[in-house]
Amino acid sequence: MTPTADIPLKEPAISAAASDAEQLERARIDASTRLPVLMFYASAMVWLLIGTLLGVIVSFKLHQPDWLTDVGFLSWGRLQPVYINVMIYGWASMAAMGTAIWMMARLCRTTLRHPLIIVSGIWFWNIGVLIGLTGILVGYGTGYPWLEFPPYAAVVLFVAYALVMSWAVLMFRFRRGEQIYITQWYLLGAFLWFPWLYAAAQAMLFVVPIQGVMQAAVNCWYSNNLLFLWLGAIALGTAYYMIPKVIGRPVYSYHLATIGFWTYAFFSSWTGMQRLVDGPFPAWMITASIAATILTIIPVATVGLNHHMTMQGYFPVMRYSPTLRFTVFGAMSYTVFSVVGILISLRSIARYLHFTQASIAYSQIGLYAFVTMILFGSMYYIVPRLVGREWRYATLIKLHFWASAYGIGLMSLMLLVAGIAQGADQNDPSMSFIQSVSSTLPYLRGRTVAALLLTVSHFIFAFHFGLMLFGLGRTSTVPTFLNPVEAEGSEVHR
Amino acid sequence: MKGLVPLFLGVFGTFAFSWFGLTVIPNLQIGALNPQADEEGTDVYPQPPSGMAVRGREVYAANGCVYCHSQQIRPDYVSADIDRKWGERRSAPRDYLFDRPVLLGQERMGPDLSNLGKRAPGEGEKSATPPAANPPTAPPAQSPPPPNSGPQKPPPGGPPTAAQSPAASPAQAKPAPPGNAPAQPSPAPAQAAANPSPSPSASPNPNGIPPLYSAAWHHRHLYAPRSVNPDNEDSTMPAYKFLYEKHPISGERSADALELTGRDVPPPGWEVVPTYDAECLVAYLMSLDQSHPLKEVKSVAASAAAGSPPMAPAGLQTPGPPPAAPKK
Numbered sequence: 122m123t124p125t126a127d128i129p130l131k132e133p134a135i136s137a138a139a140s141d142a143e144q145l146e147r148a149r150i151d152a153s154t155r156l157p158v159l160m161f162y163a164s165a166m167v168w169l170l171i172g173t174l175l176g177v178i179v180s181f182k183l184h185q186p187d188w189l190t191d192v193g194f195l196s197w198g199r200l201q202p203v204y205i206n207v208m209i210y211g212w213a214s215m216a217a218m219g220t221a222i223w224m225m226a227r228l229c230r231t232t233l234r235h236p237l238i239i240v241s242g243i244w245f246w247n248i249g250v251l252i253g254l255t256g257i258l259v260g261y262g263t264g265y266p267w268l269e270f271p272p273y274a275a276v277v278l279f280v281a282y283a284l285v286m287s288w289a290v291l292m293f294r295f296r297r298g299e300q301i302y303i304t305q306w307y308l309l310g311a312f313l314w315f316p317w318l319y320a321a322a323q324a325m326l327f328v329v330p331i332q333g334v335m336q337a338a339v340n341c342w343y344s345n346n347l348l349f350l351w352l353g354a355i356a357l358g359t360a361y362y363m364i365p366k367v368i369g370r371p372v373y374s375y376h377l378a379t380i381g382f383w384t385y386a387f388f389s390s391w392t393g394m395q396r397l398v399d400g401p402f403p404a405w406m407i408t409a410s411i412a413a414t415i416l417t418i419i420p421v422a423t424v425g426l427n428h429h430m431t432m433q434g435y436f437p438v439m440r441y442s443p444t445l446r447f448t449v450f451g452a453m454s455y456t457v458f459s460v461v462g463i464l465i466s467l468r469s470i471a472r473y474l475h476f477t478q479a480s481i482a483y484s485q486i487g488l489y490a491f492v493t494m495i496l497f498g499s500m501y502y503i504v505p506r507l508v509g510r511e512w513r514y515a516t517l518i519k520l521h522f523w524a525s526a527y528g529i530g531l532m533s534l535m536l537l538v539a540g541i542a543q544g545a546d547q548n549d550p551s552m553s554f555i556q557s558v559s560s561t562l563p564y565l566r567g568r569t570v571a572a573l574l575l576t577v578s579h580f581i582f583a584f585h586f587g588l589m590l591f592g593l594g595r596t597s598t599v600p601t602f603l604n605p606v607e608a609e610g611s612e613v614h615r
Numbered sequence: 616m617k618g619l620v621p622l623f624l625g626v627f628g629t630f631a632f633s634w635f636g637l638t639v640i641p642n643l644q645i646g647a648l649n650p651q652a653d654e655e656g657t658d659v660y661p662q663p664p665s666g667m668a669v670r671g672r673e674v675y676a677a678n679g680c681v682y683c684h685s686q687q688i689r690p691d692y693v694s695a696d697i698d699r700k701w702g703e704r705r706s707a708p709r710d711y712l713f714d715r716p717v718l719l720g721q722e723r724m725g726p727d728l729s730n731l732g733k734r735a736p737g738e739g740e741k742s743a744t745p746p747a748a749n750p751p752t753a754p755p756a757q758s759p760p761p762p763n764s765g766p767q768k769p770p771p772g773g774p775p776t777a778a779q780s781p782a783a784s785p786a787q788a789k790p791a792p793p794g795n796a797p798a799q800p801s802p803a804p805a806q807a808a809a810n811p812s813p814s815p816s817a818s819p820n821p822n823g824i825p826p827l828y829s830a831a832w833h834h835r836h837l838y839a840p841r842s843v844n845p846d847n848e849d850s851t852m853p854a855y856k857f858l859y860e861k862h863p864i865s866g867e868r869s870a871d872a873l874e875l876t877g878r879d880v881p882p883p884g885w886e887v888v889p890t891y892d893a894e895c896l897v898a899y900l901m902s903l904d905q906s907h908p909l910k911e912v913k914s915v916a917a918s919a920a921a922g923s924p925p926m927a928p929a930g931l932q933t934p935g936p937p938p939a940a941p942k943k
Binding site for chain 2: 182191193198202257264265293309332334346350387394468548549550554559565
């Protein structure tokens with residue numbers, strides 16, 4: 122497409138003096154966020170490794186159910202919720218908060234005040250996750266998917282969240298410049314949505330439990346919105362920050378961004394009940410969610426178009442920038458995620474794929490291919506700016522990317538095909554039930570292979586991150602490119 | 616975006632709208648139901664669960680049963696749930712009045728359990744009586760499977776790993792009773808014949824498997840899911856061995872000790888008994904019953920009863936009397 126000469130590996134021309142002042146300001150802001158953000162990342166990384174190993178165990182046990190069955194805390198039924206909760210609250214939420222706080226400080230052009238309070242919040246959050254998963258392991262899981270942590274763990278998480286996010290939101294008060302950038306909308310939205318969402322779900326399920334099947338509805342409403350309004354919103358905001366930043370070009374259309382944000386907030390918050398299709402619920406609420414799911418095509422199209430037009434002509438930069446490569450993969454996965462979500466929500470398809478592995482594929486695409494990949498991308502951008510070193514090995518970054526990409530690709534594919542086979546068998550009453558299980562087994566084994574790939578990728582990344590954390594990165598003014606840049610490699614998009 | 620206030624209002628508004636629309640309004644509609652009763656105020660359904668069932672529900676929730684088992688019957692025009700004899704009618708909100716937590720489930724790696732209790736062999740067996748107490752009343756589906764139904768589909772890699780998992784039960788390291796066929800479970804009759812019961816006083820069924828869906832069957836299924844039916848080899852259900860205690864027999868053999876076969880047999884002088892949690896879990900499983908008619912739901916089975924046989928305990932592993940020849 123575009124020859125390398127056109128690739129903007131340099132900052133757009135700014136006068137030297139202004140550039141120096143900006144560099145100083147950014148350095149000051151980064152210094153204020155260094156400790157909390159690195160702590161968020163380090164904690165998230167530990168949870169990621171734990172979660173990954175649990176994921177392998179859980180995936181393996183699903184097709185080898187006689188493995189490790191003598192002790193309660195090693196049983197599949199307890200490790201499975203621990204795995205998913207560690208991934209959501211340990212890895213994704215913590216990495217997302219780290220990225221969000223860093224971007225917020227940069228975008229508000231203000232230093233982070235009281236970083237130590239945030240640091241204590243991080244400790245509380247870690248303790249909350251630890252309490253929660255211990256509760257599940259010893260047999261106090263609640264049985265509500267994605268809310269298995271016993272209610273007392275939720276209290277700790279609340280305290281932690283208040284300590285962290287009140288200061289992140291307060292940065293708005295000290296912001297400089299009138300313009301509120303699109304990323305800030307997503308971040309502010311996510312910061313406010315999560316506590317409301319979590320509080321509403323906790324209140325309706327544990328504090329003042331509501332009657333009967335409505336608990337399941339609240340549960341689905343919560344888990345879907347957690348994915349969209351909390352993790353998804355931060356991920357989209359990150360993509361809006363990273364893509365223009367790396368290629369040094371403003372977002373293509375401000376109006377598209379506005380439309381994308383509000384339709385996203387409006388429609389995706391109404392999804393969730395499609396997971397209860399044909400269940401014991403009023404038909405209108407399920408239909409409303411299916412309609413909302415279909416309408417999420419509007420934010421998908423506008424956000425996707427906006428990113429695409431921003432990237433237009435700059436796609437070759439993905440050859441060099443790790444951040445861009447991960448972020449664009451995640452942004453594209455957002456489209457895939459939504460399209461899969463729309464397809465499996467249609468009643469004619471849901472009658473086959475409901476209750477099958479396909480719904481797990483959907484969650485995995487959302488949690489991993491979309492959210493996690495964008496978070497990886499942001500970490501490749503942010504960590505060097507915090508530790509003052511560049512990533513040491515381009516090879517490791519490439520390995521990380523390809524193992525992750527192939528891992529999640531294989532996993533989604535396996536789960537989707539398993540779901541189709543399973544659903545077709547289950548809807549054929551002449552087949553015994555066990556045949557529907559048998560037909561998923563080959564794919565479930567394939568899923569274990571995918572989980573192993575992801576394990577490799579995460580351990581590579583953790584090792585690389587560890588090097589950075591202990592100051593073993595490269596001392597250089599040039600970022601680490603995935604491939605050697607033919608043009609003169611100079612300071613890029615700092 | 617000009618200012619913070621419209622942004623904040625918008626963020627709050629979208630959330631509030633979704634919360635109100637998807638949780639509050641439906642809750643007004645179906646969140647305050649009462650049990651159904653007939654004119655005389657008798658025949659009340661649903662009834663509050665027993666204490667053991669309440670605790671059993673917690674055990675069910677805490678041990679992740681909900682990730683593989685649903686508890687909802689979809690209507691016949693969208694699914695095969697009713698054709699599979701999982702229930703006679705679709706589930707309705709009223710069925711779940713007393714459920715906390717509600718365990719509808721989103722996945723079916725195992726069959727639906729909405730009417731599991733209904734499928735139990737009969738009255739008088741609601742407690743964990745030993746299988747010896749009910750020999751001849753077995754329903755037809757628990758008769759020995761046809762000889763050719765043995766290992767229909769040996770899963771690649773399944774048997775070897777099962778055989779080489781020494782961690783499965785530490786006590787098994789001791790010399791096990793003779794006649795074990797660990798790797799390839801042969802059809803049940805052969806296994807039972809080659810496998811004398813550790814307790815001479817017990818006289819189990821000829822094939823050693825308790826009546827399908829009886830309490831004793833549930834215990835054995837929870838302890839060793841793949842032992843209750845040779846066709847069940849591909850079942851992915853984890854064994855809940857940790858809900859059971861293996862200890863030396865002191866004096867009399869416990870009345871509720873499990874009758875096990877194959878590699879699961881405890882060493883001589885030992886027995887496997889359910890813990891209280893396991894008793895509660897089975898009590899809960901056997902309390903699952905949505906068969907009572909509801910005014911708001913049309914019972915499919917009732918209208919189509921002429922042709923179809925009554926609800927048979929089929930569908931978990933074997934299609935009892937197969938309604939049609941399997942396609943595959």
